[in-house]
Amino acid sequence: MSEKIVPAEIYAADASPFEMPLFQALRRLQQDGEVHAKRLSRFGGLTPMQLMILQVLAGETRMTASALSGRVSLTAATLSGMLDRLEELGLLQRQRDDQDRRRQWLLLSDAGHALMQQSPTLLPPGFRRRFDALSEWERHALTAALLRAAELCGDAEG
Structure with missing residues (x-):
C-alpha cells in the first residue's frame, strides 16, 4: 500500500498566524456580499453584476463588449449571457458600428437610463x-x- 504524499503547505500547523484572521475576514465579506446581493435582486430582479454592467455603461456613451469585459472583470462568455438578459429586459441596446460592421457597440436604452436614476448602490x-x-x-x-x-x-x- 503506497502512502499519498501531501504538500506541507496544506497543514494548519504550518499556517501563518495571518491565515485564520484573513480567511475569517474574506468569509465575512463574502457573506455580507451575498446578503446584499439578495437585497439588490429585489430591485428589478437584477444581480449585482448586472447592475454593475449597467452602471459602467451609464458612465459611457457607448462601449464594446471586450472593453466592458475588462472593466467588470468577467470573461467574454459570462458577460455575453448577462448582456443577452439585459437586452431582453430592454435595458441595453446593441448597435453595429457604421464603419466596421464587425464591431458592435453597447449602450443603455432609455429604460436602462431610467432604471439607473433609481437604482441602489452596489x-x-x-x-x-x-x-x-x-x-x-x-x-x-x-x-x-x-x-x-x-x-x-x-x-x-x-
Missing part, C-alpha cells in the same frame, strides 16, 4: 456610510488593500 448602505465617514487617506488605504487582496486571490495556484 455597496451596502451601512458600509457606504461608514466608509464615507473615514478620512480620505483611510479610504485610499482600504481600497488599495482590498484591490491588492483581490490581486493575490486571482492566482489561486501560484
Whole structure:
C-alpha cells in the first residue's frame, strides 16, 4: 500500500498566524456580499453584476463588449449571457458600428437610463456610510488593500 504524499503547505500547523484572521475576514465579506446581493435582486430582479454592467455603461456613451469585459472583470462568455438578459429586459441596446460592421457597440436604452436614476448602490448602505465617514487617506488605504487582496486571490495556484 503506497502512502499519498501531501504538500506541507496544506497543514494548519504550518499556517501563518495571518491565515485564520484573513480567511475569517474574506468569509465575512463574502457573506455580507451575498446578503446584499439578495437585497439588490429585489430591485428589478437584477444581480449585482448586472447592475454593475449597467452602471459602467451609464458612465459611457457607448462601449464594446471586450472593453466592458475588462472593466467588470468577467470573461467574454459570462458577460455575453448577462448582456443577452439585459437586452431582453430592454435595458441595453446593441448597435453595429457604421464603419466596421464587425464591431458592435453597447449602450443603455432609455429604460436602462431610467432604471439607473433609481437604482441602489452596489455597496451596502451601512458600509457606504461608514466608509464615507473615514478620512480620505483611510479610504485610499482600504481600497488599495482590498484591490491588492483581490490581486493575490486571482492566482489561486501560484
